[in-house]
Amino acid sequence: MVSPGSNGPASSAPFRPVRYELLTLGDELLLGLTANGHLTFIGAQLGRRGVMLQRNVTITDETDVIVRQFRESWAVADVVITTGGLGPTCDDRTREAIAEVLGQKLVFDPAIERAISERFAKHGRKMTENNLKQAQVFERGEVLPNAHGTAPGLWVEQDGKVLCMLPGPPNELQPMFLEQVLPRLAARKLLLDREAYVQIRTAGVGESMLETKLQPIFDLAGSALSVAFCAHQGQVDCRVSSPTGELSTARLEEIASACAALLGEDFLCYGHDSMAKVCADLLRSQEKTLAVAETATGGLLAHAFTDICGAAKFFAGGVVCCCNDAKMQLLDVPECLLLQHGAVSAENAVALATGAAETLGADYALAITGFSGPTAGPGGNDVGTIYLALFSPSGVWSKKLSYPGPRGTVKQRAVNAALDWLRRELVRARAGQTAPARDAGVMQ
């Protein structure tokens, strides 16, 4: 982890670790009605800029609870970020509670009132009186305009610390954080003004094996290099950084590039792209299209691609078929094949992929069939037995996998394995290799 303030050889600032705390407010989080996506988003954004969030506290939205927790966090942290409780209703009490601790008055800001009433007018709605509460701001503080909602964010510098209060809805919070909060924090040297590390994403190789493979490159770079590994969902990310600033970004990129070259097909991408995004980019650059057919993963594979902007350019379509009739009707899978080999078989997977490619006129096709549980399939197939098939311009192959674990995990792993197989095939096609990636490692 890079320590802000110690960044770059030219920096004369003494090392001082900056303590960040995140307060997420709302009964709906504590009652499990809404997932705490603010922690995931803000934690990841800070991590990229060299800061590790030190604590996240989720509390109810009662005034005395907010006062007590904020007082404690404000005493120990350098930067406190709060989310939620800035809205117009009676349970939005964060502003008042925190003003009390800071010893500040709330004052009325007519510019905010104008912005709110213009917003209501634009949407043809009438502004109710309680919305004016959102125009209350700290007497010594700044306003972070909200382009996507009524409640602006608030920014206070006091006691040598920073307080940043953000609205609860993710579609309001996220652009405000990226466009307004990150640049302000960077300008005050409370985090880096660029990503703190160069990240190499890999697939198909475990954490310890990856470390062993890359160690010779790291040894050459010397002790100024810091390396961190992070495994998630069957992938491993490797982050190289230079905490003392001795190695320039260009040098870090050189090192990452050497790692990528050494890893070959196991190298996924630099940065943070998803496996589906990497596949999409490969398909687009080669002007190829993809179709998918799913049984066990029931739409999850199609969803991975259609979540990408402009999917219609490369995604020919997908078919979700749970019963044999659908396979026969939509994808021309022969009935005799289903009867002889069963729905969960290598033969059926190949027929599904071929049917999807041919029916939808796609260059590539992926098929996933299997038992995702929780009950076992017929014919001695265990829960977690999955057959993949890949149709490509150079042929069609199948692969049998077995994943223990709950239904959701099996589905996600099967999708990841299918995406990784396609990715390897596309990488080989780009390199002009026609041999199929049939023996490539599949993530376990």
Added chain:
Amino acid sequence: MVSPGSNGPASSAPFRPVRYELLTLGDELLLGLTANGHLTFIGAQLGRRGVMLQRNVTITDETDVIVRQFRESWAVADVVITTGGLGPTCDDRTREAIAEVLGQKLVFDPAIERAISERFAKHGRKMTENNLKQAQVFERGEVLPNAHGTAPGLWVEQDGKVLCMLPGPPNELQPMFLEQVLPRLAARKLLLDREAYVQIRTAGVGESMLETKLQPIFDLAGSALSVAFCAHQGQVDCRVSSPTGELSTARLEEIASACAALLGEDFLCYGHDSMAKVCADLLRSQEKTLAVAETATGGLLAHAFTDICGAAKFFAGGVVCCCNDAKMQLLDVPECLLLQHGAVSAENAVALATGAAETLGADYALAITGFSGPTAGPGGNDVGTIYLALFSPSGVWSKKLSYPGPRGTVKQRAVNAALDWLRRELVRARAGQTAPARDAGVMQ
């Protein structure tokens, strides 16, 4: 919220609110690499048993940080639940840190060692030495066996408080919490031994309108009744309870039943079932099948159904088509119709639903087409413009909707609106009404 200890007229226990805190441990949570699903799961489970989690604190897995936070939480809470940090590796330090605060020794439990080595043998793997760390338990405490992994949970009663330490993987934590932790907490009267409220799920009616509609029923029940509303994802849940225990569960169920009768089609279900589950049950009980066709929601509608166990019984299949070729190929949508009316049109939605029902031989079909953003569609259609179509034994209709908001929200709302439309049609079919639910309210 019902206060445990004050439950039931026969209870002589004095009222004492029980304070629950949840400590979630792990750098991966603070770095945003993993969502904090433990808060969502445990918060919801406690809520159902009449307890509102008072605080969730997420911290790094350094020993001194754990010691400091646990000391503070142990001082103020009656029940502390921890998750994570019980595994075999060097960053699993929770056990040691907490033993220090409790002033307890860790002792070696040979029964746990046996269970771990048997687990390894069963999976044909060799047990490494560091796994033995998981056999260290508190000298004064109990062990919660882990049927799904190596690290057992730990249970301590000390200082008039309860500490419950759970392993981090959700597929280990969740069954342990439901099967072992909830019954233990209920036996000690720290939460209720049944659900604290009767919940009525509704759709298509806003929170304030719902309250107005149901108020006469609540007025009849008198002041012993407590009512709470909770809006999420376009639905509103209404929970009726009796904090003093004056009203029996049977009486609460009577009240809920009166609400359901008054709400008619706007009543979704009792309890916690999803809208897709309600549709699935209606389809199964009427022995009907469903097919879906999606463009804008790209697999999300199919995914909602295939997540339900035994989906093959009622779900004939789904088609995800982003381009016109797929619509023509898979679902026989006429090219002239696409050219004349455009892909995002009422006419195309109807053709998609009809094509899906006929191709897949289903009784019902849903189609969703539209622009989910972020870029606007051609022909003056705004981002967030969605057309739904419903094919049923009594005919086929379309409906235009408009959802502002980011892509993910538009997709989820469109799926919910489609599910609600189907649900209303199935409810009418069950009642023997043949008139289509074409004018039914659709959730905004």
